[in-house]
Amino acid sequence: MKQKIMIISALVLLLVLVAFMVNDFFFSKPDNTNPYEFELESVRTGDTTMTAYTETRQIKTTLEEIHGLATDALGRIYIAGKDGVEIFDPSGKAENKFKIGGTAQCITVDENGNLFLGMQEHIEIWNDSGKQLSEWNTCGADAVITSIAVLGDDVFVADAGQKVVFRYDKKGNQISKIGLKDPATGVPGFIIPSPYFDLGISKDGNLWIVNPGRHSFEKYTFNGTLLSSWGKASMAMEGFCGCCNPSNFAFLHDSLFVTSEKAIERVKVYNPDGSFRCVVATPDQFEEGTKGLDLAVDKQNRILVLDPVKLLIRVFEQPKK
Amino acid sequence: MQNRRDFLNKLCRGTILTGLAATTGILVFRSAKSGHCEIGSSCGNCLKSDSCTLTAAVLFRQTVWQLDPTKCIQCGRCAKNCVMTPSAVKVVHVYAMCGYCDLCGGYLKPDTKTISTAAENQLCPTSALKRKFVEDPFYQYTIDEALCIGCAKCVKGCDAFGNGSLQLQVRHDRCKNCNECSIARDCPSDAYSRVPANKPYLLQGIESSSDKNNT
Numbered sequence: 299m300k301q302k303i304m305i306i307s308a309l310v311l312l313l314v315l316v317a318f319m320v321n322d323f324f325f326s327k328p329d330n331t332n333p334y335e336f337e338l339e340s341v342r343t344g345d346t347t348m349t350a351y352t353e354t355r356q357i358k359t360t361l362e363e364i365h366g367l368a369t370d371a372l373g374r375i376y377i378a379g380k381d382g383v384e385i386f387d388p389s390g391k392a393e394n395k396f397k398i399g400g401t402a403q404c405i406t407v408d409e410n411g412n413l414f415l416g417m418q419e420h421i422e423i424w425n426d427s428g429k430q431l432s433e434w435n436t437c438g439a440d441a442v443i444t445s446i447a448v449l450g451d452d453v454f455v456a457d458a459g460q461k462v463v464f465r466y467d468k469k470g471n472q473i474s475k476i477g478l479k480d481p482a483t484g485v486p487g488f489i490i491p492s493p494y495f496d497l498g499i500s501k502d503g504n505l506w507i508v509n510p511g512r513h514s515f516e517k518y519t520f521n522g523t524l525l526s527s528w529g530k531a532s533m534a535m536e537g538f539c540g541c542c543n544p545s546n547f548a549f550l551h552d553s554l555f556v557t558s559e560k561a562i563e564r565v566k567v568y569n570p571d572g573s574f575r576c577v578v579a580t581p582d583q584f585e586e587g588t589k590g591l592d593l594a595v596d597k598q599n600r601i602l603v604l605d606p607v608k609l610l611i612r613v614f615e616q617p618k619k
Numbered sequence: 620m621q622n623r624r625d626f627l628n629k630l631c632r633g634t635i636l637t638g639l640a641a642t643t644g645i646l647v648f649r650s651a652k653s654g655h656c657e658i659g660s661s662c663g664n665c666l667k668s669d670s671c672t673l674t675a676a677v678l679f680r681q682t683v684w685q686l687d688p689t690k691c692i693q694c695g696r697c698a699k700n701c702v703m704t705p706s707a708v709k710v711v712h713v714y715a716m717c718g719y720c721d722l723c724g725g726y727l728k729p730d731t732k733t734i735s736t737a738a739e740n741q742l743c744p745t746s747a748l749k750r751k752f753v754e755d756p757f758y759q760y761t762i763d764e765a766l767c768i769g770c771a772k773c774v775k776g777c778d779a780f781g782n783g784s785l786q787l788q789v790r791h792d793r794c795k796n797c798n799e800c801s802i803a804r805d806c807p808s809d810a811y812s813r814v815p816a817n818k819p820y821l822l823q824g825i826e827s828s829s830d831k832n833n834t
Contacts, residue, residue, distance in 0.1 A: 330805075332695035334744060334770035338779055341729045489756060491718035491782070512756055513722065531722040533729040533780075540780040541720040561724070561780040 341533060341562060342581040348535055350567070350576035351601065353583070355613035357390040366405035366416070366592055367604040367611065373597035375611060377604065378402035378415055385426060386611075388596060396428025404592070408448040416443030421455065421470075434470040444495045447505070452520055454505055458495040461488040463507055465520065476522040477507060485524050486512065494545035494560065494590065501553055510542035515555070515572070528572030535566065536574040548593040548601070556601050558591035565591065565603055565614070578614050579603065682813035684800045688786040688823045690810035693771035693778070697787060700802045701769070707793035708769035708802065710747070710762050716784035716824040719757035724780025725773035726750055726760060742772050748785075764790065783824065791819050 363380035370376070373388035380401045385394040404416040412431060415422045419441040421434040437443060442459035453466040454476070463476040479487025488495065489511020497507045504525065505518045514529030530537040538544050540561030547557045554575065555568040563584035567575040578601055584591070585607045592604040601614040671677075686697070686708070697708035722734060726748050731740045736750055747766035751759045769787060777785040803811030814821065 330694075330696070330807075332699075334695040334698060334772050336693070336742070336772045336775045338729070338775070486755075491720070511718070511720070531734065533722075533724075533727075533731070540722070540724060541718040541782065 342586070345535060345577075346580060348577040349580060351578040351614040351616055353579070353612055354600075354615045355390060357386055357611040357613070359384055359609050359611065360392075360395065361609070363401065364604055364606050364609060365401065365403045365590060367594045367602060368405045368407050368413075369594045369596045369602065370407040370411060371409065371597070375594070375596065375602065376405055376407055376413060377611065378405035378413075383413065383415070383424070383428075388598070390611075390613075394426065394428065396424075398422065398424070398430075403443060404445050406446045406448055414446045414448060414453065416446050416455065418442060419459075421446065421453075432470065434466070436466075436470060436472050437464060442493050444493055445497050447497050447499045449499045449503070454497055454499070456495045456497045456507065458490045458493045461490050461495075463497060463505075463518075465522075474522055476505070476518055477516070483524065485522075486516075489542070491542045492560075494542065496544070496546045498547060498549055500549055506547075506555075508544055508547060510545070513538040513543060515547070533562070535564075535577065545590060546592045548595050550595050550601070551599045556593050556595065558593055558603065560589040560591070563588045563591065565593070565601070579612075681816035683789070683791055683796050683816050683819050684794060684803060684811055685789050685814045685819060685821050686787060686802075686806070686810040687812065687821050688774075688783075688788070688810075690808045691771070691774070691787055692808045692810075693775040693787075694807055695770055696805055696807070697802050698768045698770040700805050702795060702797065702801055703793060705767070706769040706802075707790055707795070708787055709764050709767045709790045709793075710769070710771070710773055710785050711788045711790075711820075711822060712760060712762055713784045713786060713822050713824050716782045717760065718782050718784075719753060719759060720781060721756045721758055722780075723750070723758065723760060723777070725777035725785045727776075729776075742776050744768070744770060744772065748773050760785075786822055788820055788822065 357375065359377050361377060361379040361382050361384055364377050366378035368376045374393065375386040377384045382395060382397050383402065383405070384392065387393050398415065400417050402415040402417055406414045408414065411426050413424045413426065415424065419437055419439060421443065423431045425431060437455065437457055438460060440459045441457045443455055444458045445456040447454045451468050453468060455464040455466065457464060462478055465473045465476060467473060477485060477488050479485060488509050491511055494510060495508060497505060500506055505520060507516050507518060509516050512529065513531035514527050516527040517525045519525060533539045539559055543559040544557035545560045547555055550556055550567065553570045556565065556578065557568060558565045563581045565578035567578060569575050584605065588605065588607045590606050594602045596602060603612045603614065605612055698706050701707055726742060727734060727740055728742050738746065745766045745768055747763045749761045749763060753759050771787055774785045774787055777783055800811060
């Protein structure tokens with residue numbers, strides 16, 4: 299009897315063992331969990347409670363590639379890109395479109411309504427009817443023009459290739475170079491690892507230049523004297539992320555800075571003293587990997603964001619209280 | 620008798636001489652005809668020919684495992700699935716692409732409060748990525764291969780926030796070159812393939828990976 303029980307027990311044990319082996323061989327799934335997972339989704343989502351703007355409108359462009367965005371005093375919107383310039387009225391209705399010979403990387407409009415286009419290594423000046431007025435070839439063959447700002451008779455050109463800002467008069471004569479490293483005057487020199495190098499003129503008549511490798515804004519007089527700087531490198535919302543940011547900026551009417559970044563695609567507003575104010579757009583509103591979110595502010599103080607991946611101008615406004 | 624022996628002697632010598640002349644002629648003709656042997660051989664065989672036993676040709680025919688960084692999705696399986704411990708897959712730094720950034724997405728955790736070498740700020744679980752100050756504001760990043768486990772966390776960080784200069788590669792001083800690579804078998808993006816042993820690296824972003832191939 300005892301022997302019988304032992305045999306049955308041994309058989310049951312054997313069956314259980316075989317069942318385990320069969321399960322292990324044929325039904326078990328490999329463990330594909332990643333113990334070293336680096337979760338980036340939370341970084342891309344960000345804190346939505348800081349968002350103070352909503353997207354109210356999208357303007358579709360017919361250009362094949364878009365790189366530059368500007369507005370004029372009347373609130374008209376200008377887009378420049380591959381082989382053309384497109385002009386919209388403030389409501390987003392297409393007004394004019396004309397061809398240019400090449401790809402414009404940036405665009406700005408002066409008080410006379412003339413368009414300054416940065417074409418890789420030279421500058422072209424056009425009127426809004428599509429007539430070319432002049433061409434400046436004085437930046438040099440190594441130039442990579444990424445931004446232009448105009449005030450009165452002064453034209454400032456950001457050159458990411460030679461890591462310098464050129465000051466010209468309206469006739470195209472080069473007056474000076476701004477931002478070359480000079481320890482004697484405290485100018486740190488521009489660090490530009492990728493071709494995103496923006497500048498702008500504030501209401502108080504100072505030249506603000508992004509130093510992307512240092513994650514900072516630098517304030518210069520038109521003569522090239524460094525006055526101040528602000529900026530903090532950080533992945534957090536308050537700082538500028540990645541190797542080199544912000545990629546673009548613009549001024550709101552109350553001298554606030556609107557900035558855009560690559561790597562973590564986000565648009566934010568900073569106070570004039572450089573302290574963080576609020577978020578305009580979070581990374582989940584853009585395609586991952588979007589670069590070159592050029593910015594402009596129109597007559598109604600709306601923030602316009604150029605989305606080169608979706609080929610859109612996206613309009614952001616603060617909800618009316 | 621003498622004449623017959625002379626005759627046979629001359630016949631043998633003549634045959635050998637003719638044979639030698641014919642062989643030389645054939646070799647010269649084939650060499651002139653092919654004219655593009657990649658390893659300087661005058662035999663006319665191309666490198667892929669199984670009959671060629673020159674070292675360069677043998678190396679050309681041999682293949683090793685390598686992963687294509689453009690296909691890699693940083694899933695972490697290179698660290699887990701390799702038969703070697705730690706894995707034979709390591710991070711390789713393509714310095715030509717590196718921005719030498721202070722805020723390095725491959726070195727620092729995204730939620731880092733301060734930029735420093737403190738262990739709690741480092742993304743690498745084994746501190747295999749080393750940071751060294753070069754000049755303001757540049758830092759050089761090097762990999763301690765003995766510590767690297769091939770988890771690709773830094774690769775993902777560098778891809779997301781930087782230039783993508785950190786890339787995973789099978790290091791052939793460690794790889795056992797198994798017939799069936801256990802990582803390749805489970806690679807979800809089919810990034811693994813066999814490549815010629817004389818060009819064993821597939822680094823991206825540089826004109827040629829000859830520097831790496833020579834190491």
